[in-house]
Amino acid sequence: DFSTEKCKQTGVKLVSVCFRVLEASIAENKASLKRTHTEVWSDSPNPHDRKRQDNCPVGLKNVGNTCWFSAVIQSLFNLLEFQRLVLHYSPPARMQDLPRNQKEHRNLPFMQELRHLFSLLVGSKRKYVDPSSAVEILKDAFKSSESQQQDVSEFTHKLLDWLEDAFQIKAEEDREGEKPKNPMVDLFYGRFLAVGVLEGKKFENTEMFGQYPLQVNGFKDLHECLEAAMIEGEIESLHSAENSAKSGQEHWFTELPPVLTFELSRFEFNQTLGRPEKIHNKLEFPSMLYMDRYMDRNRDITRIKREEIRRLKEHLTVLQQRLERYLSYGSGPKRFPLADVLQYAMEFASSKPVCTSPVEDINTTAPPGGTTAQLPPPARQVFSPAPTEGSGSGPQAQQQQRVSIHKPFTQSRVPPDLPMHPAPRHITEEELRVLEGCLHRWRSEVENDTRDSFQTISEIVPYRLHAVLVHEGQANAGHYWAYIFDPHQQRWMKYNDISVTKSSWEELVRDSFGGYRNASAYCLMYIDDKKPFLIEGNLICICKVTHLLVSYELSTQAMMTPNMQGVIMAIGKSRSVYDKCGPEAAFFKALKVEYTRLLRLAQEDTPPERDYRLQHIIVYFIHNQAPKKIVERTLLTQFADRNLGFDERYECKSIMKVARAKLELIMPDEVNMEEYEMWHQDYRKFRDATVFLLIGLELFLKKSYVEALMYLIYAYQYNKELLAKGPYRGHDEELIAHYRRECLLKLNEHAAVLFETGEEIEVNTGLSIMNELVVACIPLLLVDEMEEKDMVAVEDMRNRWCSYLGQEMEPNLQEKLTDFLPKLLDCSTEIKSFHDPPKLPSYSTLELCERYGQVVTSLTPSRTPFVGVTALFCLI
Secondary structure (H helix, E strand, O other): OOOHHHHHHHHHHHHHHHHHHHHHHHHHHHHHHOOOOOOEOOOOOOHHHHEOOOOOOOEEOOEOOOHHHHHHHHHHHOOHHHHHHHHOOOOOHHHHOOOOOHHHHHHHHHHHHHHHHHHHHHHOOEOEEOOHHHHHHHHHHOOOOOOOOOOHHHHHHHHHHHHHHHHHHHHHHHOOOOOOOOHHHHHHOEEEEEEEEEOOEEEEEEEEEOEEEEEOOOOOEHHHHHHHHHEEEOOHHHHOOOOOOOOEEEEEEEEOOOEEEEEEEOEEEEOOOOEEEEOOOOOEOOOEEEOHHHEHHHHHHHHHHHHHHHHHHHOHHHHHHHHHHHHOEOOOOOOEOHHHHHHHHHHHHHOOOOOOOHHHHHHHHOOHHHEOOOOOHHHHHHHOOOOOOOOOOOHHHHHHHHEOOOOHHHOOOOOOOOOOOOOOOOOOHHHHHHHHHHHHHHHHHHHHHHHHHOOOOOOOOEEEEEEEEEEEEEOOEEEEEEEEEEOOOOEEEEEEOOEEEEOOHHHHHHHHOOOEOOEEEEEEEEEEOOOHHHOOOOOOOHHHHHHHHHOOOOOOOOOOOOOHHHHHHHHHHOHHHHHHHOHHHHHHHHHHHHHHHHHHHHHOOOOHHHOHHHHOHHHHHHHOOOOHHHHHHHHHHHHOOHHHHHOOOHHHHHHHHHHHHHHHHOOOOOOOHHHHHHHHHHHHHHHHHHHHHHHHHHHHHOOOHHHHHHHHHHHHHHHHHHHOOOOOOOOOHHHHHHHHHHHHHHHHHHHHHHHHOOOHHHHHHHHHHHHHHHHHHHHHHHOOOOOHHHHHHHHHHHHHHHOOOOOOOOHHHHHHHHHHHHHHHOOOOOOOOOOOOOOOOOOOHHHHHHHHHHHHHOOOHHHOOOOOOOOOOOOO
16 A cells, blocks of 8 residues: 555665665675685674584684684694694693793794694684684794785695694603604605706605695696606606716605695796786596505506506597497497497397287287277377368368378387387397307407506505695685595585584585686695594593693693682682672682682692692692792782683683782792792602602502612602601602512512523523612612611512522522622612603693592502691681
């Protein structure tokens, strides 16, 4: 019931809306083709849009032209072996000291940020997370301005370099004096042999590679790119006995990395225009790549095959024509595959006739009397010709319509007993048998010839496509995303910044091969299909991920690092104060909550396997009556920890800023920093003593007494130095003394048994154990005369060897025993110098507590120490 004017207004509005929609669509399409402005994804105002759904992979927020970062990081994160290495990375113990060089100043903090980012990608409840902290560190690594798009290959090179350096620093610390093993190098780097001729002189040299560069222009698939990359220049002189003036070289892979990455060079510089241009040519690549033909061990056979291929290409046209004759056989206008023709001929020869004469077939199906009276209605319509012009409608015309023209060879009606296929009228069994043999042989020959036309080299080095990094746009601008294969769900996923969606091989091909919407693959990541550990295995357990999220340590020794879980819980309990009174009031509330929790832990009587001193430095300080200022500053330091800035709750960042401001206000004369550092050094020594004891006990329980001895020796020594400052500075001394004693007794007995064999090798081994280990450690047991059990143990060891005196034995054994006994019976308590203590591995607080608790629980109950812990004082 609208008026005319209203209809006009409504129509105008509809047209306006349509134009706006169309304009928006065009703008969106243009934006997808070329992105020139900085992109920053803003958080959706709807909380549901930010919630992770059903353990779907977590996306990465674009914080300003960082799609290149997201594409590379997601590809690496989905390599479970790489993920495991990052999440289990523990920084060097010296990280708290000032960095010694630029690499430590830059790479170690980045490694920590990457570790935290990975933990969020595993355990976050959000649909996507913010990588700003890691990206911020990377900014100085690129010379280009922040507004420009970063090069994926440049970033990947830089990233691998940084990771290699970070793991190298750690490896050198863990394996001092030995050649360190770098897991990043083992995972991503391979080697190739360059064999060539330069001005008539042959050369060979081995080089290492990470990303292997491949030219795209002029090639149709990945194998053509590889073939071109492996051969440069004229190389005939390599294969001949005589050197020539030609120069060139071949590359042969000697060692392929578990993760094989190809960098596809799709950008080239246009000299005429004076600017870079992107190559949009189509380049195909397989989901399974076989690398045998490029391996050095197959050099000879590959050269032979390449020569064969060269000759075959010369006859390619002939071969294709021959194949075409097999696949399209016949002399008439219609052609059929020859194998099918032979098969049809065999079917014809094998068919059995049902009648003797085709005339009889025709007579049995012809209408009687030449009429259509007995035909069913459809047949009458077929056989009755349509009336023609001028035929009239009288009786004569009607009679003409009733008379059918019989066409026996085009009759549409098929008798019930007529066979579906024609058959020969006369064929003997012998003729059929001969024909059958010939046809089968001919068919087999045709199939073999067809198959041989497509025969290739046997492949046994399979690499499966793991990730494809795609660039859409031109040389000066564009957008990156990644397709990554999920081996558990057996499907491809598309990672596009915050969006992670299901995809398919067809979509990947469309966007990656090139020639469609200016999008094409820029980097291919293949993984060794024979090494399932790269993508399989259990992810880090959820409790450890949670610990990484809330207890993100800056140091493996954890003397300065707080228990972040307690801090975050305390901040959570101060939320109401934060909302009412602001961040400073909430800070004091959270501080009091956390200290109260730690004080309560210090007051509990706990079994040794649950030693809270290991879990938190402040509990250790409370046990040992540390000055109030030391405790306060340490507690304040944990609230100022920068890792609180990664928590998704805004109050954590605010309280962290308040704590940092409070730290800056503390004057130098308020806290004795030398005393402060001394207390923290004592805690370091306490943790070191714990690690020595832990490893020593684990080795002892495995009956590895030689390896266990040194750890137990240094555990006792470190612990004794701590206990000299107070009874709660270290562990139960009797526990360590007992296993140190037992370890020496076990070694003494083992050496005596070897001596009794009389065999030269065993005797020398036994005496070596005694001289280098047992005799060297006896003064440690005699230095403290109060340790009666140690004195008894020394006498038992001496008596064991003195029992051989007076026994009959070979002269050479008697001579060895005579030389050895004075060393054993030496009453001097002079302690021999030992080698440096064993290198300690780095354990996180969680891992150290878990392993220490397990080993103490497994000890004999009678030997388990009891440490009754009570609060000695109260600071508040």
